[in-house]
Structures are given as C-alpha cells and as structure tokens.
Amino acid sequence: MTVSDLKQIINGKYKMTRQREIVFNSMNNKPHLHFTVEDILDIVHEAHPEIGVATIYRTLQIFIQVGIVQRLDLLNRRAYYEISEQKHHHMICLSCGAIVEVTDEATEEVLNMVKRKKQVLNDFRVVDCQIYFYGYCKNCQAIR
Amino acid sequence: MTVSDLKQIINGKYKMTRQREIVFNSMNNKPHLHFTVEDILDIVHEAHPEIGVATIYRTLQIFIQVGIVQRLDLLNRRAYYEISEQKHHHMICLSCGAIVEVTDEATEEVLNMVKRKKQVLNDFRVVDCQIYFYGYCKNCQAIR
DNA sequence: GTGCGTGCAAAGTCTTTGCAAACCG
DNA sequence: CGGTTTGCAAAGACTTTGCACGCAC
Numbered sequence: 579m580t581v582s583d584l585k586q587i588i589n590g591k592y593k594m595t596r597q598r599e600i601v602f603n604s605m606n607n608k609p610h611l612h613f614t615v616e617d618i619l620d621i622v623h624e625a626h627p628e629i630g631v632a633t634i635y636r637t638l639q640i641f642i643q644v645g646i647v648q649r650l651d652l653l654n655r656r657a658y659y660e661i662s663e664q665k666h667h668h669m670i671c672l673s674c675g676a677i678v679e680v681t682d683e684a685t686e687e688v689l690n691m692v693k694r695k696k697q698v699l700n701d702f703r704v705v706d707c708q709i710y711f712y713g714y715c716k717n718c719q720a721i722r
Numbered sequence: 723m724t725v726s727d728l729k730q731i732i733n734g735k736y737k738m739t740r741q742r743e744i745v746f747n748s749m750n751n752k753p754h755l756h757f758t759v760e761d762i763l764d765i766v767h768e769a770h771p772e773i774g775v776a777t778i779y780r781t782l783q784i785f786i787q788v789g790i791v792q793r794l795d796l797l798n799r800r801a802y803y804e805i806s807e808q809k810h811h812h813m814i815c816l817s818c819g820a821i822v823e824v825t826d827e828a829t830e831e832v833l834n835m836v837k838r839k840k841q842v843l844n845d846f847r848v849v850d851c852q853i854y855f856y857g858y859c860k861n862c863q864a865i866r
Numbered sequence: 867g868t869g870c871g872t873g874c875a876a877a878g879t880c881t882t883t884g885c886a887a888a889c890c891g
Numbered sequence: 892c893g894g895t896t897t898g899c900a901a902a903g904a905c906t907t908t909g910c911a912c913g914c915a916c
Contacts, residue, residue: 593869593871595870595872597871598871628872628873629872629873630872630873630874630875631873631874632873632874632875633871633872636871636872655880655881
C-alpha cells in the first residue's frame, strides 16, 4: 500500500496531514509487522520528535475506521496494530510473546462450518473471523 | 464443575480460602458466562462487600494458572473471564458488544489445516487455537 | 478563513503492588 | 505457628480528553 492509496482512502472523510503520513510510513516501511503504540512512537520520533502520543492514538483510530489498520488484542494488556493488507491470522508464542502471521486459508472453511450450524446463522450475522494460534516458536522450543 | 473439584485442583499449589470459593461460585452459578472483573465484584459484593478488587484479580490469575478459567481479550480494553469447562469459541457483536459462545467443532479441523502447512509446523508448535467471530447479533440486526 | 487536527498535560480506566493484619493447614 | 492470602490504598501501565494553537482544504 502506498501513500497515495492512503490519501485516496482517507480523503473526503478526513484531512490528509503530515502526521498521518508519517505514522502510516512508520508502519508500512518496516518488516516488523505488529506495532505497539510505543513501537510506532519510537520510529516516528527518530525523525519527528515533536509528534505526540495522542496523535498516534487518534491516527490509529482513524486508520482502523477506514479499514487500513487492524488492532490485535492478545493475551496482554497492550494493543498491537498492523496495516491490514491481506487477510491473515496470528500465532502467539506462549513463552516469548512473539507474534507470527499465518496467511489465511482457514477462514472460508471455518465460516462455512459455522454456517452449517443453522441456528447460529439465524441469530448472528458473521462478517469476520479471527483465528489465534497459541504455541511455542522455534526458538523457545529449542531452549526448553 | 463443583467446589470440591476446585479444591482438588487448587490444593497443593495454593490454599483454599473463603474468598476463592466465593469468586468461583460467583462465576460458576450464573448463566451469564463472560465476566469482567467489575461483574464479578458486583456479584461477590452482594453478600460479601468486604472483598476487594485485588483479591479478584489475584484469584483469577491463580484460576487461570491452574486452568479452570480462561481470559478473553476482545476488541476492548477490559478483559473478560470465564470458567473453561469445554472448548468453545466466541462471537462478538460489533454493535452492542454481546458475546455469544460457539461450541467447538472447528478447532480440530483448523489445526489440521495448519498442520498441513509443513513449514508452519516446523517453526511453531501449536498447542491451542481460539477463534473469534465478529458480526451482528439478532437484536442489533433488527434495530438497523 | 473555517473547522479539523495537533501537542501538551491532565484525567481516566483497568490492573498491579506494598504492607500490615488475618487466615489456612 | 509460619507462610499465604487478604484488604486497603497507592502506584503503574496504557489510553483518552480538554484546550489553545496550527494547519489543510
């Protein structure tokens, strides 16, 4: 996703500001995919120390609202944010907390499985599905 | 699950106290299955107003550690707790926040699906899987 | 120019911690 | 009786909010 994609998505609803572009780039340019607010702040502050936390939070809310960012709530009090390009799920290491992405191939099948349970479908209209896998990453397996 | 089950599970590792039994009962006796700490405190305070929040938090941590309670982190800053009798997943209403249980019939299949992806398995040893469905409950569908 | 967006600091919400007293085994 | 556990209040971590100023459109 590029900055001009961002502008297109945001505009109309919100103004495109310097800060929003900076936050977007901080998340978009890094291979490290899941960011806490602190992570983002650190990256942003390297070049732009004047930007405040509140701006990060407010920007993330907007990005979530327009659908370019997804928020993860893991077994942890702090939220993680990621740019949501394509559907995927997450594996969380119970030992070190590492988060690994799993590309989506399960959702469709799971959703169908749920739909087969007629009464669930009648009561609840499902629009999305998130799967979290818990286990141990390669590194932590080696240590044990 | 009964109080004597609880005693068996807890003893050895921890003492069985009046407060722990009260917290357990508050969660076990109610049809309302997902509790915030505030929910639990309200129920507990009906008969035992002297019990403090810290006790609830510490008790829940122990219950989680021994495996009788599961913590849910939803799209929301506050944690939910539930007595985990049998494996199940959750549907969350994006409109009103209602949480509905979905009995498990998906996990096995999902885990197998993941295991088929050899490289994932090699890197990560999966021990559990939680599925969250997001959508709209019957009530909120009607309102719209 | 107007109103949305920002930075700062203060306030808010949920959770954890320190400590003396109380309690379980 | 000795080490856990509790209740209280204070501290901590993360997030939100109020307000005056600044900037995008």
